[in-house]
Amino acid sequence: xxxxxxxxxxxxxxxxxxxxxxxxxxxxxxxxxxxxxxxxxxxxxxxxxxxxxxxxxxxxxxxxxxxxxxxxxxxxxxxxxxxxxxxxxxxxxxxxxxxxxxxxxxxxxxxxxxxxxxxxxxxxxxxxxxxxxxxxxxxxxxxxxxxxxxxxxxxxxxxxxxxxxxxxxxxxxxxxxxxxxxxxxxxxxxxxxxxxxxxxxxxxxxxxxxxxxxxxxxxxxxxxxxxxxxxxxxxxxxxxxxxxxxxxxxxxxxxxxxxxxxxxxxxxxxxxxxxxxxxxxxxxxxx
Amino acid sequence: xxxxxxxxxxxxxxxxxxxxxxxxxxxxxxxxxxxxxxxxxxxxxxxxxxxxxxxxxxxxxxxxxxxxxxxxxxxxxxxxxxxxxxxxxxxxxxxx
Numbered sequence: 001x002x003x004x005x006x007x008x009x010x011x012x013x014x015x016x017x018x019x020x021x022x023x024x025x026x027x028x029x030x031x032x033x034x035x036x037x038x039x040x041x042x043x044x045x046x047x048x049x050x051x052x053x054x055x056x057x058x059x060x061x062x063x064x065x066x067x068x069x070x071x072x073x074x075x076x077x078x079x080x081x082x083x084x085x086x087x088x089x090x091x092x093x094x095x096x097x098x099x100x101x102x103x104x105x106x107x108x109x110x111x112x113x114x115x116x117x118x119x120x121x122x123x124x125x126x127x128x129x130x131x132x133x134x135x136x137x138x139x140x141x142x143x144x145x146x147x148x149x150x151x152x153x154x155x156x157x158x159x160x161x162x163x164x165x166x167x168x169x170x171x172x173x174x175x176x177x178x179x180x181x182x183x184x185x186x187x188x189x190x191x192x193x194x195x196x197x198x199x200x201x202x203x204x205x206x207x208x209x210x211x212x213x214x215x216x217x218x219x220x221x222x223x224x225x226x227x228x229x230x231x232x233x234x235x236x237x238x239x240x241x242x243x244x245x246x247x248x249x250x251x252x253x254x255x256x257x258x259x260x261x262x263x264x265x266x267x268x269x270x271x272x273x274x275x276x277x278x279x280x281x282x283x284x285x286x287x
Numbered sequence: 288x289x290x291x292x293x294x295x296x297x298x299x300x301x302x303x304x305x306x307x308x309x310x311x312x313x314x315x316x317x318x319x320x321x322x323x324x325x326x327x328x329x330x331x332x333x334x335x336x337x338x339x340x341x342x343x344x345x346x347x348x349x350x351x352x353x354x355x356x357x358x359x360x361x362x363x364x365x366x367x368x369x370x371x372x373x374x375x376x377x378x379x380x381x382x383x
Contacts, residue, residue, distance in 0.1 A: 068309045080331065081309030125309050127339075 031072040033118035038093060040115075044179045046100040047145065049085070050110065051093055054121050058092040061124030063156035064149040064242075068122030069096060073109055077120060080106050083128070083149035083244070083270070085183070087156040094121070097148040097182050128244060128270040130157065136266075137168035137239040141225045141253060144180065146245025146272055147173050151183050153242070158190060158197075166240075169197040172228060174221030174249070176205045178214050200228060222252035229260060236262045247271035288348055289330035290337060291362050293355035295344035296322040297380050304336035304345060316369065321376055324365040 034055050041049040052069070061067070061084065070079030082096040100107045113119075130138070130153050138157075140150040150171065157165045175181055187199040203211055206218040217224060225241075228234075241257060243250045250269050257267055292304070292313075298321050305313050305323065312329030313336060315322065325336070327348070337345040346352070348359050357379060365372035 066309060068311075079310055081333065122309060122311060125307055126335075127307065 031077060031120065033072075033120050035119045035121040037113050037115060037117040037119060040111075040113075043182055044177065047180050047182065048098060048100070048111070049182065050096045050098055052096065052119060052121060053093045056092075058090050059124065061088055062129045063087050063152040064129040065124040065126040065152075066128075066149070067094065067124050068120075069106075069110075070120035070122070071106070071109055071113070071117075072120075073106075078106050078109070079120060079122065081122070081125070083126070083146075083152070084124075085148040085151040087152050087159065095148075097145045097151075099145050126270065128242065128268055129153070131240040131268065133240065134164050134166055135238075136166060137170070137234060138166040139170045139172070139225070139228070139234065139239055139241045141172040141174070141221055141241065141243050143174045143221050143245030143249045144176075144272075145182070146270070147182055149244055149270065150242065151186070154187075154190065154197075158194060165196075167196055168232075168234075169194070170228060170232060170234075171197070171199045172202060172221060172224055173199075174202045174204060174224065174245075176203070177208065177210050178203060179210065198232070200224070220252075221246075221249050222256055225253050226256040226260070229257075236260060236266070240266050240268065243267065243269040245272050247273060288332055289327040290325050290332065290334065290345050291327075291348050291351055291355075291359045292323050292325055292336075292340075292345050293351060293358040294380055295342040296340075297376060298322075298382075299342050299344070301341055303339040303341060307335040307339045309333060309335065314365075319369070319373060320365075321373070321382070324362045324372065326366050327359075327363050328366075 035052050036055070038051040038053050043049070064083065066081045066083040068079040068081050070077050072078070082098060084094045085097055086094045098107060098110065100111055128149050140153070142150050154169065154171070171187060173181060181201050184201065191197050191199040200217060202217045202219060202221055202224040203214050204218070204220055205211060206214060241262065243253050250271055254267060254269065300315065300323060310329055310331055312326040313323050314326065315324060351359060357375070361372050361375045364375065
């Protein structure tokens, strides 16, 4: 994670040393599920929204954070972190936007789970959270499933007190196919209700037959973000930009923002997997 | 492959890594340990700890600087024999 903005992390208690510390909530050979798969909502054959209910009372999270989602496979706990699209609430249900990775270790198995399957949820983690400087405009740019934490943050600020909501909210979502525009209806409704919120989806493969009929913005997300900065006349000293998803897109967007003079502490980024060119990721979802 | 916490963590223990590790595989006993340890069996290689560490103490195991190569074994050892791992830490960097 590239958290360059302000804000201190809330540290979890340090676990005491023992015969063997528990990795992610389970000793070797022991699966201790604490959640249930409630439903899966398919957007496409490879992108879906998973709704999971944790046993017992909800564990508070900060909008934008991720949790490890684990299953028992091949005699061990197999888990990967996913940002939740859910805002903090008492319902105990958490939603995750997940892309199925062909030949991945976890996601093909997730797609095989029936409703009611038992899972292991980790504790909320991560620093892609709203900047406390709420008097600044907020620009969210997500590629693919990187939209999830942004939905969580938007839901939180739109449901909260007006003074805690940034004066302008701009959401750019870049995907390859129109069908992958998760939460499109929700974002369009929010934009219709909230005058300060603009939603601008971008399709990167406009020539593909699957995108026939699309008459919205096309191109790459980083360039769309750069253009949006100019079109909306954003003030680099009064705007915080949140980037999430594809690390190469984030790297390109960060370079463009830097060229515009955006200070590093006004960029909050979370990369979803590792590439040789972009360094380590916060959340390697490539499985 | 996993990540490893090397010498720059000793007597620093910033804890930023603990805050971001999605699978809770970084541990220490604050009463006894001079550094944190990554469980190689639990690590999912996400690299979030490496990015978060302000002391540049965390490396992929295959990218550990040679002078800190022993820390891979130290981290792994702590999860089965913490006392032995602590002795190794004291040998590698004696307490001031």
